[in-house]
Structure formats: C-alpha cells, structure tokens
Amino acid sequence: MLAHELDARKEQILWAVIREYVARAEPVPSEVVFQKYPLGVSPATIRSGMHALTEMGYLHQPHTSAGRVPTDRAYRLYVDRLLAAERGSASPEGGWRLSPAERDRIRRRLVAREVPEEALEEAVQTLASLTEYPSVASTPRGSRRLRHVHLVPLAEDRALLVLVAECGAAEQRVLRLERPASAEELEEVSRLVSRWLEAVAGQVQGESLERLAAQARSHRELLASVVAQLRRATAARGSVRFFVEGVANILKQPEFQDVRRARPVLAALDRQEVLRDVLLPAPPEVHVRIGRENPVDDMRDCSVVAAAYRVGGRAVGVVGVVGPTRMPYARTIALVRYLAQTLSETLSRAD
Amino acid sequence: MLAHELDARKEQILWAVIREYVARAEPVPSEVVFQKYPLGVSPATIRSGMHALTEMGYLHQPHTSAGRVPTDRAYRLYVDRLLAAERGSASPEGGWRLSPAERDRIRRRLVAREVPEEALEEAVQTLASLTEYPSVASTPRGSRRLRHVHLVPLAEDRALLVLVAECGAAEQRVLRLERPASAEELEEVSRLVSRWLEAVAGQVQGESLERLAAQARSHRELLASVVAQLRRATAARGSVRFFVEGVANILKQPEFQDVRRARPVLAALDRQEVLRDVLLPAPPEVHVRIGRENPVDDMRDCSVVAAAYRVGGRAVGVVGVVGPTRMPYARTIALVRYLAQTLSETLSRAD
DNA sequence: ACCTAGCACTCCACACTCGCGAGTGCTAAT
DNA sequence: ATTAGCACTCGCGAGTGTGGAGTGCTAGGT
Incomplete structure (x- = not known):
C-alpha cells in the first residue's frame, strides 16, 4: 500500500492518468494513455497496471466500462514526488518553471504596493487571474510590535x-x-x-x-x-482577516457544474472562521491540502495550495488558492510560491 | 399598456400571482389563485384575467399548459405601488413593517461599530443573514474633507x-x-x-x-x-470600494440552480467596477432595479435593492442586496431601508 | 515469466416512445 | 359578465432499446 510498492511502470501509468485527467476532466481509458504516453507497452498491459493501481487505492473507476480517475491518494503521492523532486530526486513532471513573462507580470503588479492591504488585494487578484481559482490571503498576523x-x-x-x-x-x-x-x-x-x-x-x-x-x-x-x-x-490583532478574490472562478470547473457541489465551497469561502481553519496554521514552506486532507468537510472536493509570506524574515501570513483536486499542481505550486515570495519582498521593502 | 389600464380585478390577480410566485418559485395556475385568494370569481374568470395580463406583458407563460410567471414589468408595477403606498395610496400588501425584534437585532449589531470599515462589514453581514441574498455596501465616498x-x-x-x-x-x-x-x-x-x-x-x-x-x-x-x-x-478617494458578503446565498435560490445562470452574477459581484455601475449613482431614497433595468447585462435575472446611507446628512455611500427578480420586495425594501438608516446613525454618531 | 491480441462482457449514455397529468382556452349556457 | 364543461396542448417521467466505450480475461507468443 505504500509508495515504494509502485514499480516504475505503475508510476508512469499513474502520472499519465493524472496528467490526462487534469487536462480532460474525464475518466482516462487505457487506450488514451497508450496513444499519448510512450510507455512501450500495449493497452492491455496498461490496463493490467491500472487494475492494480485501482486495487491499491490510487485510481478509481466510476463504473465497469469507464476509464480511471485519480484518487486523493494519487494526487498526494504525485505532489510529494513533485516537492521531493525539487530537492533533487527525479520528478514526475521533469520540473516546472514559470515563464519569465509570468514572473514579470507578477512582479509588476506587486512592486508598487507598499501599503499592506493594497499589496494583499493586488496579490489575490493576480493569483486569481493567473490560476483561475478562488484566491485567498490572510492579513499579516500581528507582529505585535x-x-x-x-x-x-x-x-x-x-x-x-x-x-x-x-x-x-x-x-x-x-x-x-x-x-x-x-x-x-x-x-x-x-x-x-x-x-x-x-x-x-x-x-x-x-x-x-x-x-x-x-x-x-x-x-x-x-x-x-x-x-x-x-x-x-x-x-x-491575533484575529486575522482574509482577502478573497475570484470565487466565481470555481464555477468554471466541470466538477462544480452541479450547484450542490459548488455551494458548500462558496459558502466556506464566505466564512472567515472556515478560512482560518483551512489556511492556518501553515508550515512556512508551500503546502498542499488535497481533498479530504482539508480540515473542513465542505472542502472535501477541493485542494488548497498555500504558502506563507514573510515580513522581515518572519512568516506572518498566508496566500493561496482553492481549486478542484484535479489541478495542475506543478504549475499552481510554482505560482503560489513565487507570488508569496514576491509579496514578501514587497512587504519587507516597506520596512 | 399603461398601469391605469388595469382594472381592480386584474390588479388583484396580478398581486396574487406575484405573491404566489415569490413563495413557490413555480408558475402559478389559476386554480391556486382561486383557492388561496378570495377574489369572489371562478377559476375560469381568473384565467381570462391572466390571459389579458399576459397579452399586456405583465405575465409570462413558459408553455401552453403551464401557469403564469410575473415579468419584470409586473414587478416594476408592484414595486411602484408599494412605494407609492407609503405615501398614502392603497398598497398591494397593506404595508409591511419589520418586527421590533428584527429592528432590535439590526440596531444591536451596528451600534458599537464606530470605525466605518467595521460598521460597513457588520452591515453587509447583517443584511446577508437577514435577507439570505448577497449583500453589498460601498465605502463612504470622499467627503473630500x-x-x-x-x-x-x-x-x-x-x-x-x-x-x-x-x-x-x-x-x-x-x-x-x-x-x-x-x-x-x-x-x-x-x-x-x-x-x-x-x-x-x-x-x-x-x-x-x-x-x-x-x-x-x-x-x-x-x-x-x-x-x-x-x-x-x-x-x-473618489474611487469607492465595496464590501460584499454572502455571495453563496444566491445559489440557494431555485432560479440559480443552473450554474450557467449563477456564474455571471457571481462573477459580476466579484468585479468592483461592475458593482459601481450597478449600485452607483443611487438616488438618496431606497431604489429598486428589476431584471433588465440593471445597467449590466449579467444581472438581467437579478433585482437590486439599495439605499444610500448618510454621514452628517450627506448621502456618502450605498448598501443593498442582489437577489433574484422573484423577491419579497416589501420586506427586502423595509430591511434595506432600515439598515441604511441605522448605519447612517451609527456613522454619524462617530462625528 | 511477462506481454499482447482478441474477444466476451458490462454498463452507461442517449434516443425514442408513450401515457399521464396539468393547465389552459374556447364555447355554450346562465 | 360569469361560469361549467371539455377538448386540446404540452411537458415530464418512466420505460425501453441500442450503440459504443472500455474493461477483464484468456490463450497463445516471445
């Protein structure tokens, strides 16, 4: 049941299914994996791998004649690998970088904002427009000074x-x-x-x-x-507030076309105390909460990617996004991280 | 086509259909009007009245064997009567008052807030929870002083x-x-x-x-x-900002169960410049924009009820709600008006 | 021992039909 | 002018059938 039980091929299949599912938002059949990902084996073999992955809890099959959908556990493994990769190991995505143009865009939007509230507002707006997910930032937690x-x-x-x-x-x-x-x-x-x-x-x-x-x-x-x-x-000042932007974005996602799914999430984003539970406390590095890992049940269909921002070296607040569990994690993590970093610089400069 | 073309019975029928539709959210058949509203005539007569109202553009029939739904124009007439009634004429609702308990609740939530931002935040929260609609307030427009x-x-x-x-x-x-x-x-x-x-x-x-x-x-x-x-x-300071609260409420409304209807509205509520167009400029008295009366096309399925609040006698900002056109206008107007008034007092007291 | 082609099987998605019930509009009677 | 009665229309849900997608298994090949 543990990660290392996955042999190389199963991993390849799993990454392929994840990538495909993130792109298509529909169950991924063996045939598609076969055609788009050069694994060097036939669909039948891929099927047998998918079967095994299903039994191990990494994939889910909505019904008999459907393709496979990654589970929370699959995303978790994938994200863990992604983060480990940055520290040297091989990555499922071969590393993901923001384009210079995007970095530049982020910098430009944040650079002139010296009043913290304005910077945070700008930060969530930027993040919401780049990710197309609802974005959240907490006000700086009191440096009591x-x-x-x-x-x-x-x-x-x-x-x-x-x-x-x-x-x-x-x-x-x-x-x-x-x-x-x-x-x-x-x-x-x-x-x-x-x-x-x-x-x-x-x-x-x-x-x-x-x-x-x-x-x-x-x-x-x-x-x-x-x-x-x-x-x-x-x-x-212990009581932080949250800036939220782009909540309507969640309705663009196919998994939230059903209002009954979407409403709990939107309602949660409206409630400051829920945001607190979901975003705080955050480890200083970028962190990812996938599906049921979220402490709030209404968020069980969502993933949260968040990172702390710093003022004068101290982590004082959090910026992040709330999206479907089906999310391009590599890119989202890169965006959130870079934005948090830029925001930190902006806010620290005012010091 | 004008209001005075409606004889007493047609008006009664129209008010009945509006009330019923506000309550049921489903097309209202003549039979229901007959049973619940003592008009003293048979369903057949009511039908003929409804037929006339439909031709006059006050009612709409989704399909042949369906009941009737009020149009924007019907709501407009109704609201005009409502507002006129407060100045003496007969009212379609016989006047609508907030209960002392509700007034008290509003007062209590606003009374201690002396910093404008806090008062506004509290105001939209109160309004959102009482109406169950998304609620909006603008920051006070610069008294340039x-x-x-x-x-x-x-x-x-x-x-x-x-x-x-x-x-x-x-x-x-x-x-x-x-x-x-x-x-x-x-x-x-x-x-x-x-x-x-x-x-x-x-x-x-x-x-x-x-x-x-x-x-x-x-x-x-x-x-x-x-x-x-x-x-x-x-x-x-000419550029006002908006406090928005309870956007997820709109998804409770049956007419917004379809995401394609709901999304434009939520997206509009996310955009400050749209809120500006929709809420400002506001006449000093409470005002109601019904459906297509709104200057923003995305809001064509919504009504906006808003009222100015004052600081030291001058109207400096607006509070209001955004709901479906099918809305209990009498109550909503009373709530918004009372809230604006209370907010004005709270803010003026700080002077 | 592993892979793969082929095939049988399962189950969904979609289209189509049908009948029911709702609610109307018309008409003829009062 | 109102009303009872009735024919008519239309939407809706249930039931049915079919095509196709994608799997799991098995037998044969390397």
Whole structure:
C-alpha cells in the first residue's frame, strides 16, 4: 500500500492518468494513455497496471466500462514526488518553471504596493487571474510590535486612536473620553505614548503596559483608556482577516457544474472562521491540502495550495488558492510560491 | 399598456400571482389563485384575467399548459405601488413593517461599530443573514474633507502618511523621500500640514494645495511629496470600494440552480467596477432595479435593492442586496431601508 | 515469466416512445 | 359578465432499446 510498492511502470501509468485527467476532466481509458504516453507497452498491459493501481487505492473507476480517475491518494503521492523532486530526486513532471513573462507580470503588479492591504488585494487578484481559482490571503498576523501611535480628536467625547504596526498596517480604534479633552492634551498623550513605545521597542505587553498606565500624572483617565484600547488591539490583532478574490472562478470547473457541489465551497469561502481553519496554521514552506486532507468537510472536493509570506524574515501570513483536486499542481505550486515570495519582498521593502 | 389600464380585478390577480410566485418559485395556475385568494370569481374568470395580463406583458407563460410567471414589468408595477403606498395610496400588501425584534437585532449589531470599515462589514453581514441574498455596501465616498494628517517614519527613505477623513475612515500612503528625513523633521511637517488643514477647514483642493506647497521654506521637497500624495489620495478617494458578503446565498435560490445562470452574477459581484455601475449613482431614497433595468447585462435575472446611507446628512455611500427578480420586495425594501438608516446613525454618531 | 491480441462482457449514455397529468382556452349556457 | 364543461396542448417521467466505450480475461507468443 505504500509508495515504494509502485514499480516504475505503475508510476508512469499513474502520472499519465493524472496528467490526462487534469487536462480532460474525464475518466482516462487505457487506450488514451497508450496513444499519448510512450510507455512501450500495449493497452492491455496498461490496463493490467491500472487494475492494480485501482486495487491499491490510487485510481478509481466510476463504473465497469469507464476509464480511471485519480484518487486523493494519487494526487498526494504525485505532489510529494513533485516537492521531493525539487530537492533533487527525479520528478514526475521533469520540473516546472514559470515563464519569465509570468514572473514579470507578477512582479509588476506587486512592486508598487507598499501599503499592506493594497499589496494583499493586488496579490489575490493576480493569483486569481493567473490560476483561475478562488484566491485567498490572510492579513499579516500581528507582529505585535507597534511602530507608531497617535490620537486624533474626533468629537467632544471621542478620539481616534491610530495605530501603525511594524509591518506598516494601520488600524483605528475609537476612544470614548470620560471627560472632554483638548487637542493639546491629546497631542501630549500621543507624545507620551510614543516615547514609551520607543522605550519598549514596540513591544506592547502586559507588564510594560502597566508601567505606562502607572506613569500617568495629569492625564490619568485618558491614558487609562488608551492602554485599554492598546490591550484590546493587541489581542484583536491575533484575529486575522482574509482577502478573497475570484470565487466565481470555481464555477468554471466541470466538477462544480452541479450547484450542490459548488455551494458548500462558496459558502466556506464566505466564512472567515472556515478560512482560518483551512489556511492556518501553515508550515512556512508551500503546502498542499488535497481533498479530504482539508480540515473542513465542505472542502472535501477541493485542494488548497498555500504558502506563507514573510515580513522581515518572519512568516506572518498566508496566500493561496482553492481549486478542484484535479489541478495542475506543478504549475499552481510554482505560482503560489513565487507570488508569496514576491509579496514578501514587497512587504519587507516597506520596512 | 399603461398601469391605469388595469382594472381592480386584474390588479388583484396580478398581486396574487406575484405573491404566489415569490413563495413557490413555480408558475402559478389559476386554480391556486382561486383557492388561496378570495377574489369572489371562478377559476375560469381568473384565467381570462391572466390571459389579458399576459397579452399586456405583465405575465409570462413558459408553455401552453403551464401557469403564469410575473415579468419584470409586473414587478416594476408592484414595486411602484408599494412605494407609492407609503405615501398614502392603497398598497398591494397593506404595508409591511419589520418586527421590533428584527429592528432590535439590526440596531444591536451596528451600534458599537464606530470605525466605518467595521460598521460597513457588520452591515453587509447583517443584511446577508437577514435577507439570505448577497449583500453589498460601498465605502463612504470622499467627503473630500480631511480631519487629520500625520507623518510616521518608516525607514531611511520612506515615511507613512496617515490620513483621517471626516467620516473617521483612515487611509495610509507610503511616501518616498528623496533624502532621509529625521523624525523631528517629519513631526514638524505634520504640524505644518495640520495647521494648514485647520485653516482650510479640511478642504483639500487645487488652489489651497498650491498655497501649502508654496508655503514651504525649509522642507521644500518633503512638503512637495506630501502635497503630491494628498492630491493622489483626494483623487483616489473618489474611487469607492465595496464590501460584499454572502455571495453563496444566491445559489440557494431555485432560479440559480443552473450554474450557467449563477456564474455571471457571481462573477459580476466579484468585479468592483461592475458593482459601481450597478449600485452607483443611487438616488438618496431606497431604489429598486428589476431584471433588465440593471445597467449590466449579467444581472438581467437579478433585482437590486439599495439605499444610500448618510454621514452628517450627506448621502456618502450605498448598501443593498442582489437577489433574484422573484423577491419579497416589501420586506427586502423595509430591511434595506432600515439598515441604511441605522448605519447612517451609527456613522454619524462617530462625528 | 511477462506481454499482447482478441474477444466476451458490462454498463452507461442517449434516443425514442408513450401515457399521464396539468393547465389552459374556447364555447355554450346562465 | 360569469361560469361549467371539455377538448386540446404540452411537458415530464418512466420505460425501453441500442450503440459504443472500455474493461477483464484468456490463450497463445516471445
């Protein structure tokens, strides 16, 4: 049942069936493999191999007189080989590279985006248009570090607290003031907090926050509510959001022509908490979840290809695509990986 | 062909067919109208009325032995009556009110949201869950007025320009510095710009910008790039974005069980520029676009119900839903209108 | 021992027919 | 003007038959 039980020929047949099925989206008969892939054996022999592969759980036969369809397990093996190949072994695809034109296109679309939200938006759009799959990116997970804090007067009893995180993402919180504060007062508190922020090198944490709150003399209440909001913001920054683009793309896929199949997937893509389960936590390298490997049952007919992006070397978020399990993995992996890498560069440059 | 050509009975029949069809999603036969709606006449008479309505273009008959389906024109008449009814005339539905429980639910979900983005996000989520249709909201169109500007040092050659608009929405732009600027310098320019902002009452416009740029003494280049970014930001703020939620809901509707019908709609909802055409410009009151009334052909099987929301009395954005033309208009209109109103209050309160 | 040609077998996909039921439109009676 | 009655049309689902696709097996060849 294990991978090494496959002899060379069975592997060849399996790769052929996978490639054909990815292209045709219909069960692959032995005859087609025979004609398109020079295995040097007759259809009958191919059939016997396919039979064996079926018994081993790598292929599925919808009905007696139908060709074969790869199973999740087949794709898993294939992807494992693909990834191993990049580290030296022989690859089922002989290695897959993006064309310079495509690399260039990706770079160009991302290069000018320095505000993280814009870069992410652009990234998912690019990915969606290149892969023709729904694409997703998570907002950078809080580098809890803050770069800057500023208070802006809003109304008599309200002020806006603008927070700028290390990665450049800005966030706003509204502060209710127990008693009206003058613009000067807000300005002064801003300076106070900024100085403290420098002192603690942006680390907003329990103890240092205490010290900030204690440090108050004249502006006790104001500082207290700033501290409270900082605390809340730091906690909330754990809660990532997701950018999603191109969900309608999934309806182009033949396997999702039936609305009953498509709807669970689209509904899942609408729900932030599901995206969280599906995309996070992601190992830093590109990773692939095939069919039932997904932790969410509604995604059992989908594969997710995702990769972490980094800011200043730290993996802070994820970009990826959601497509049918029948997917050109080599290309998709290359695209997602390159996009994640480019995005990392873009975001890190803003630092 | 005009509305007043419909005598009282034909109207009754038409309202009956519409109500039934909204509920059943299947062609409505005369027998059903007879049994459920006490018109005081026999099925045969109802049939003759339906026949007339069909010739007038208010009903459609899919095939000879089928019941009737309302046309866009029928819905249009119905909605016009509905809206007129609120100004006093007799209504086809006898007026439609949200239950206090629902009003309360809407209020509760919006009341605590003071940052515009959060409020809008919450608004579309609420609308999507109450209507079970895809829901959309536009970001507030630039009140071009700015409340606050601040420069934050990012790196040697970069600074972050944080803009806070009157409505409380914050925006960031990255500034490339031709030569490194100290934190103090940035601080000073921030003050300079803030003072100018107060002087012009937040109006970022051509001539006053010139004056700001001219006013530069020591920080000529820095101010120049700030002005450039302000100009760009002011222009860009004309470009609204849209929050979209619940797109998968459309697949619950029987008329969108066929992917070929559903896909154009979902694709349209994915495209910001299409949303712009469909939702903007919106008259300040709630408005309804039925089927082919939509300016986008992909939406010909949909109706859009939208209403403007206001900040400080000015209509600055739009919330609405996209559903099938077969829609409980009275309820949907009431929901959208109430939500827009509540949203307006929430956003205005932050002022 | 492995491969392959040939063939019987299975099962789907498609087309076709048929009859039923639904719902209408017409007509003649009130 | 309304209505009961009825003939008519049409869609739909069930049932049937056929062609073809693709397999699995087997016997013979290397």
